[in-house]
Amino acid sequence: MFRTRTPTTRLGAQALTGALLACGLCALGAGRAAATTAPAQRPAVPFSATQPDFNGDGYPDLVIGAPQAAVAGAAHAGYVAVMYGSVDGLALDRRTVISRNTGGVPGSPKPNESFGYAVTSADLDDDGYTDLVVGNSDGPGTRSVILWGGPDGLSGATAVPGSLAATGDFNGDGAQDVALMDTAASSNDDPFGTTAVVWNGPISRAGHPASSYTFGENEKYFDMRAVAAGDLNGDGHDDLVALEYTGEGAYATALYTAGASGLGNGTQLTSEAPPASISLAIGDVNGDGFGDVLMGGGDYGAGRLRIGYGAADGPKPSDQWPVIDQNSPGVPGANESGDGFGASLAVGDVDGDGIEDVAVGVPGETLGTTNGKVAAGNIILLRGSLEGLSGVGAQGVSQDTAGIPGTAETGDHFGGRVALDDVTGDGHADLAGAAPHEDGGNGAVWSVRGTGKGLVAAGALVVGPKGINAPATGAAFGADLR
């Protein structure tokens, strides 16, 4: 759980506002079913308070991965761009670009390392400033880095094992931990296998965790492809969900329920049909204090979002999970093969009612009814409520939405990645949506503001690599966001 210090008191105040609004909704909903009653387990700080604030000014910041960029002559070496939030949102001149070529970052730019293909954050040294974990895709055997937050933003770095990371307080001691997976994506029958280790926080800048342990007995034989962390059973320990390649063309998702000693062995949540292009997120979308598992995408088809609501004994079996797709009432757009509804997901409270909402990327969506722009892409905002996530109040945003910069074009894949960070610090999460294929594969990211009425076009901004003087050609800018 994110703990506030002096520079982040704005976030604390927003958390209080959100809680009061949520209680107001409880009162309004008093005549409804007992299931809407707020339980005692509700956390003191909403999940959305875990947003990254690297410079500790109270305004959450946005991280953009550009893993395919050439750096210092090394093709596909990659970098990350950090855009700092402010009362006016993001600005092109308020950013830091960091690669293996940046002073203080271990290593040097390496062809095909794809630094920045996966990014995640938490305050890992417990100094009140969020830190950033940047992964590479050249595993197994690769080493990621932690970039350290501070009053001037990110600077300095420490090498850590693995290519893919998830942060959370797994052992429930109040310090943020990081699960580090040394893994890779095998395209053969046999997985490479994963070495999964947790570094318990706080972690020193010299690279020493408070303690560490390995977890996941079966993962020695499986590849981990995607991960998400959050507390699904309300016991104060963050749990982990992972998408895994188990070999012979088979995929599954697994749940690692954390206990007093942290993460142990996984149990299977779902089996997935290949190619298992699943995105994972955890957030509390029904305001009951239990984190809920969100699984988006699923195949090259229309895509769907499955919701495993958390509870004291964890989520129900997955065959009982509700499903939302573009056939669901209120959800914009048509349910078509290839849309990839849910190929990317992000959780945050956009409308400020204290309940988390979900941005759903639909990067394969065709826009326009005649001569449709195939895979121009779309992002749909679904609202959380005390009854759960639904199509009620859903909104679609694309480059063809009035007031949004840019023009939707065939193959942009707008919505290939999404994030919900409150970069204006007003208590409403703002949308970041990437089109990694925009501009011939250079990529670009849009920032769209959240309000009490949802997403609005006013103040929308587009950030591309050229606009921040970063390497642009084929960069896949926005291939990951945090």
Ligand SMILES: [Ca+2]
């Ligand atoms: Ca900030």
Ligand SMILES: [Ca+2]
């Ligand atoms: Ca820190």
Ligand SMILES: [Ca+2]
């Ligand atoms: Ca919940």
Ligand SMILES: [Ca+2]
């Ligand atoms: Ca909300």
